[in-house]
Amino acid sequence: MMQIGQDLVDMDLDAIREYSALHAKPSGLVLQYGTAGFRTKAEHLDHVMFRMGLLAVLRSKQTKSTIGVMVTASHNPEEDNGVKLVDPLGEMLAPSWEEHATCLANAEEHELLRMLMDISVKAAVNLHQDAFVVIGRDTRPSSEKLSQSVIDGVTVLGGQFHDYGLLTTPQLHYMVYCRNTSGQYGKATIEGYYEKLSKAFMELTKQAFCSGDEYRSLKVDCANGIGALKLREMEHYISQGLSVQLFNDGTKGKLNHLCGADFVKSHQKPPQGMEMKSNERCCSFDGDADRIVYYYLDVDGHFHLIDGDKIATLISSFLKELLLEIGESLNIGVVQTAYANGSSTRYLEEVMKVSVYCTKTGVKHLHHKAQEFDIGVYFEANGHGTVLFSKAAETKIKQLAKELEDKKREAAKMLENVIDLFNQAAGDAIADMLVIEAILILKGLTVQQWDALYTDLPNRQLKVKVADRQVISTTDAERQVVTPPGLQEAINDLVKKYKLSRAFVRPSGTEDIVRVYAEADSQENADSLAHAVSLAVFQLAGGVGETPQPGF
Ligand code: 16G
Ligand code: MG
Numbered sequence: 001m002m003q004i005g006q007d008l009v010d011m012d013l014d015a016i017r018e019y020s021a022l023h024a025k026p027s028g029l030v031l032q033y034g035t036a037g038f039r040t041k042a043e044h045l046d047h048v049m050f051r052m053g054l055l056a057v058l059r060s061k062q063t064k065s066t067i068g069v070m071v072t073a074s075h076n077p078e079e080d081n082g083v084k085l086v087d088p089l090g091e092m093l094a095p096s097w098e099e100h101a102t103c104l105a106n107a108e109e110h111e112l113l114r115m116l117m118d119i120s121v122k123a124a125v126n127l128h129q130d131a132f133v134v135i136g137r138d139t140r141p142s143s144e145k146l147s148q149s150v151i152d153g154v155t156v157l158g159g160q161f162h163d164y165g166l167l168t169t170p171q172l173h174y175m176v177y178c179r180n181t182s183g184q185y186g187k188a189t190i191e192g193y194y195e196k197l198s199k200a201f202m203e204l205t206k207q208a209f210c211s212g213d214e215y216r217s218l219k220v221d222c223a224n225g226i227g228a229l230k231l232r233e234m235e236h237y238i239s240q241g242l243s244v245q246l247f248n249d250g251t252k253g254k255l256n257h258l259c260g261a262d263f264v265k266s267h268q269k270p271p272q273g274m275e276m277k278s279n280e281r282c283c284s285f286d287g288d289a290d291r292i293v294y295y296y297l298d299v300d301g302h303f304h305l306i307d308g309d310k311i312a313t314l315i316s317s318f319l320k321e322l323l324l325e326i327g328e329s330l331n332i333g334v335v336q337t338a339y340a341n342g343s344s345t346r347y348l349e350e351v352m353k354v355s356v357y358c359t360k361t362g363v364k365h366l367h368h369k370a371q372e373f374d375i376g377v378y379f380e381a382n383g384h385g386t387v388l389f390s391k392a393a394e395t396k397i398k399q400l401a402k403e404l405e406d407k408k409r410e411a412a413k414m415l416e417n418v419i420d421l422f423n424q425a426a427g428d429a430i431a432d433m434l435v436i437e438a439i440l441i442l443k444g445l446t447v448q449q450w451d452a453l454y455t456d457l458p459n460r461q462l463k464v465k466v467a468d469r470q471v472i473s474t475t476d477a478e479r480q481v482v483t484p485p486g487l488q489e490a491i492n493d494l495v496k497k498y499k500l501s502r503a504f505v506r507p508s509g510t511e512d513i514v515r516v517y518a519e520a521d522s523q524e525n526a527d528s529l530a531h532a533v534s535l536a537v538f539q540l541a542g543g544v545g546e547t548p549q550p551g552f
Contacts, residue, residue: 011127011157013113016054019156020112023050023149027108033093033101035362035509037084039073042142045081048105049146052083053133053153054116055104059097060131060159062123063088067131068176069154070169071147072138075223075262075286076510078255081142083150084169090177090425092364097123131159134175136167138226138288139250164190168226168289170428177425190233198237200420201434205241207410208441217243218437219282221271223260224250227289227429234430242437247274261286261293261383261429266461268305270295281440281447285429291383292429294436296447304451308379309336309344311436313453315387316354316377318439319418323375325411326400330393333373335359335366338479338504339381342519347454358477362509363426379427386427387435389419414442457500459519460530467542469507469514478506490536498525503533514541527551 025047031038038048052069060067068086076082085093085101093101100119107115120127133154137143147163154161164175171193178188186196222228228249235244248259248271256263259271261284270276271284276297283294294306316334323330334348334356348356359365363384370376374393379385389397397419401412421435422428440450466472473482481488487505495501503518514537518530527550534548 015156016113016116019152020047020050020109023047023152024109025105025107030106031102033098033105035364036074036092037070037082038101038105039076039080039082039510041079042073042081042140042146045083045142045146046149049083049149050153051104051107051112052085052101053150053155053159054157055097055101055119055153056085056133056150057131057154057157057159058100058116058119058123058125059085059087059093060133061127061129062125064129065132066176066179067133068172069133069135069147069150070167070172070288071136071143071150072169072226072288073140074169074288074290075256075260078140078257079142081140081146083146086173086176086425088176088180090173091367092426131157132179133159133161134164134172134179135161136164136169136172136175138169139166139224139229140255166226166229168230168428168430170290170425170431171230173425173428190230194234194237197421197431197434198234200417201238201438202241204414204417204421204438205441208438216241216441217245217281218433219245219247219274219276219280220433221248221259221264221274221282221284222246222250222289223263223271223285223287224248224253224255224257225260225285225287225289227285227287230289231430238434241441242434247271256287260284261291264295265293265305265307265382269303270297279446279448283433286383289429290427292427292432292436293383294447294450296451298448304448305456306447306451307341307456308381308383308385309340309456310450310453311383311432312336312377312379312385313344313348313352314439314450315435316348317352318443319375319377319387319415320352320354322411322415322418326397326404326408326415328396328400330374330396331355332375332377333357333370335369335376335378337361337366337380338477338506339517341381341456341459342500342502343454343457351454358479360478361506367426383429383432384427386425386432387418387422389422394419457519457521458523458526459517460523460526462516462530462534462548463508463511463513464505464516464534464537464541464543464548465512465545466514466537467544469512469541471541472505472507472514472537474504474506479504481505484540487536487540490540491533494529494532494536498529501525501529503529505533505537 065088073080073082366378370378376388499521501520520526
């Protein structure tokens with residue numbers, strides 16, 4: 001204790017106090033390190049950014065590794081912002097450090113030094129260790145200034161840093177991972193990222209039989225965000241295999257406004273600003289390019305959404321075929337959340353015969369579960385996901401790619417390229433897009449054929465405002481309500497009234513609301529069930545404001 005206290009003295013307490021005052025916390029403001037970091041209106045975040053700079057230094061010292069800090073609020077409105085820390089292997093911050101982050105962000109000015117000391121003691125941080133932090137940011141107008149505040153926090157604690165400036169969230173994860181594996185995984189530069197992904201993509205698709213234009217062109221809605229800048233930079237690396245046409249590239253519209261993956265998925269309609277002809281393959285990224293959904297208009301002008309569930313299905317069936325070809329019985333597991341469409345789960349289990357698991361919402365939960373398999377495919381319905389290969393599976397595949405012959409060898413090489421394409425960390429819209437495009441080209445599948453794998457059950461998502469959303473607690477991967485009493489029984493009774501129906505509710509981890517999900521045999525029934533469940537939430541969980549109305 002004394003020793004740590006002494007170390008802190010070495011750290012120039014006056015400078016910390018002085019800098020902190022320049023990034024003063026509005027007193028009384030309380031924020032949580034939520035599902036994906038801190039997220040709120042940008043004007044409330046200056047002190048949080050400074051303090052996350054401080055925390056990143058402590059985490060870096062503790063792990064003796066480079067730590068990442070990403071300034072973004074993903075699919076939230078342009079006025080919001082947020083910050084999250086990236087752990088040494090490109091993973092989400094460890095849960096115990098999420099708690100430290102919350103404590104540090106909420107400490108009042110006069111408690112800050114004490115809090116830094118507490119964290120250092122609790123986490124056994126060696127304050128004499130060097131620290132290195134890498135920083136990235138999205139295109140929000142507030143991001144540049146906020147990332148400067150992160151840098152202030154890093155430097156005042158004596159940490160060194162590299163500011164990558166504009167990056168997608170997955171690109172920052174990539175940089176962190178590269179730096180902590182001494183470049184073995186790839187070069188920790190933006191060119192390194194493009195080279196690694198495009199090389200794997202070009203190799204994967206070079207055998208493709210189908211090379212017609214319809215297979216090689218794709219329309220991309222970039223949500224007016226960072227994805228547009230980065231895809232434009234990457235375009236020429238992949239142009240021989242795929243031509244991308246960018247929409248909502250940020251030159252006119254507002255970030256995430258009426259566009260982007262979250263808008264398309266939750267409204268189940270095309271983004272504004274995109275010219276769609278029937279049967280053309282289109283996709284949308286979210287504001288920091290870690291989510292992707294596909295869609296198209298059929299000849300009657302009907303909109304068809306191809307969400308994360310169908311992406312997981314396409315990818316896992318491709319991987320299964322390749323494993324069959326090389327004759328290796330590596331186990332594949334598919335991880336979903338309660339939002340996965342019932343049809344997708346049935347198709348994966350009954351037709352494809354793969355094991356499916358359900359976890360709580362939030363990439364870290366899916367990621368954790370996916371690590372249990374040789375090959376863990378995980379996607380949230382909202383389009384956030386990736387494939388994880390265990391180290392053993394990766395080694396095995398790389399060895400087979402050398403040893404096997406003919407077709408088997410080709411299959412093993414393809415798997416090797418898939419490994420190289422998927423980012424090691426949480427999902428990456430660019431990597432996912434390249435894998436999906438490669439599979440469609442290789443299998444000669446049109447977007448309609450992909451869509452026809454199974455038919456989604458009609459579904460509806462609604463939000464309900466309540467006084468305190470924490471009164472709702474859940475179990476069974478959020479599929480059952482525990483409190484308030486009576487709510488689960490009410491949901492059960494409502495679900496019984498419809499065919500092929502299912503419904504659940506959970507407090508949002510990113511907004512001050514309760515989310516309601518319902519699916520049933522028709523859109524009308526899904527809507528009606530969702531509305532009835534919203535009313536039950538409103539009545540039993542302390543609804544505020546207007547009673548939920550039917551109709552959308
Ligand atoms: C965050 C999560 C996403 C999750 C969403 C749920 C990460 C990187 N992102 O965006 O995975 O689907 O939150 O939001 O974990 P909700 O709790 O408001 O429904
Ligand atoms: Mg995102």
